Amino acid sequence: MSPWQTRCLAALALATAAGLASCTPASEPAAPQPAPDTVAPSAGPIAHVSRSTRLQGFLTERYGKAAKLSGKWRGSWVQDGDTRLTDWHVCAEQPVVTGDSWQQLLAVCGSPLDGAHPDPGAIDFFVLRPEADRFAVAAALTGQNFGSRGEPGTVQILRAGSDFYGFRIEHGWFGQGYSLITQTLVLPGPNGLVEAGGVRSHIDNTAAYDCDDADAEPDCQARLFNLDFTLRFDDRDPAARQWPLLIEETGLGCGGQPVRREHRFTLDPTTWSYAFPEALRREECE
Numbered sequence: 001m002s003p004w005q006t007r008c009l010a011a012l013a014l015a016t017a018a019g020l021a022s023c024t025p026a027s028e029p030a031a032p033q034p035a036p037d038t039v040a041p042s043a044g045p046i047a048h049v050s051r052s053t054r055l056q057g058f059l060t061e062r063y064g065k066a067a068k069l070s071g072k073w074r075g076s077w078v079q080d081g082d083t084r085l086t087d088w089h090v091c092a093e094q095p096v097v098t099g100d101s102w103q104q105l106l107a108v109c110g111s112p113l114d115g116a117h118p119d120p121g122a123i124d125f126f127v128l129r130p131e132a133d134r135f136a137v138a139a140a141l142t143g144q145n146f147g148s149r150g151e152p153g154t155v156q157i158l159r160a161g162s163d164f165y166g167f168r169i170e171h172g173w174f175g176q177g178y179s180l181i182t183q184t185l186v187l188p189g190p191n192g193l194v195e196a197g198g199v200r201s202h203i204d205n206t207a208a209y210d211c212d213d214a215d216a217e218p219d220c221q222a223r224l225f226n227l228d229f230t231l232r233f234d235d236r237d238p239a240a241r242q243w244p245l246l247i248e249e250t251g252l253g254c255g256g257q258p259v260r261r262e263h264r265f266t267l268d269p270t271t272w273s274y275a276f277p278e279a280l281r282r283e284e285c286e
Helices: 003-018 051-063
Strands: 073-079 082-098 101-112 121-131 134-146 154-161 164-175 178-189 192-204 226-233 245-252 258-265
Touching (some): 051 121, 051 134, 101 154, 134 192, 164 192
Antiparallel strands (some): 073 082, 082 101, 164 178, 192 226
């Protein structure tokens, strides 16, 4: 018996006493063990992309490399088949919560460089949704005409229901001492953004040329008026999908008579508009 066999028998004896079961020669390699299952590395978290970065990416994609979040950029606007040099700028933007998600509202205003007194400006309206690291268009209404002298007016984002948001555009015309300022609503409809109607925001003729002369008609002062039409939504039922629209008419009517009236409207689900009467779109005191 070889010395190695003698040592192995002794080790077996000891192993049996200890409950072990084998003895492997030092010169023989151990039997290969199955490799553990390979675990693929888990995907890391998606890199956070800020809202402003998404917005800038959308503007660049839509309006070109010159577009920016702050300030104006030079671009163009195609109106009635004519391409016009136009200064663009972001005139309203706001993230809003809708249901269990969120959206980004955006309005981009354009002022044609050759805008004459009667010429309107342009506004593009967007509802954007986050998609991966960018914004995708959920709804849009583009190339809309507002204002005069090439200026489209101002845009405000407002809440019109529990998770119902839209745009209010205030734009005006001024001439011969008259001021006619209009407010128009653009809201999300069943098939996208729609213009839901417009009423006056302010009218007056306090600087009327025909009352400025020494030989003005005797009853001229009696025809002066100065009226405001303040728009707001009745949110006393905050859970309502759409809130009633209130317009408060105040100021001085014909002959300087004080005026205070409240008008109430609901959105027509068929036409997706408000049935505003002509009285709230008038140019005179009554």
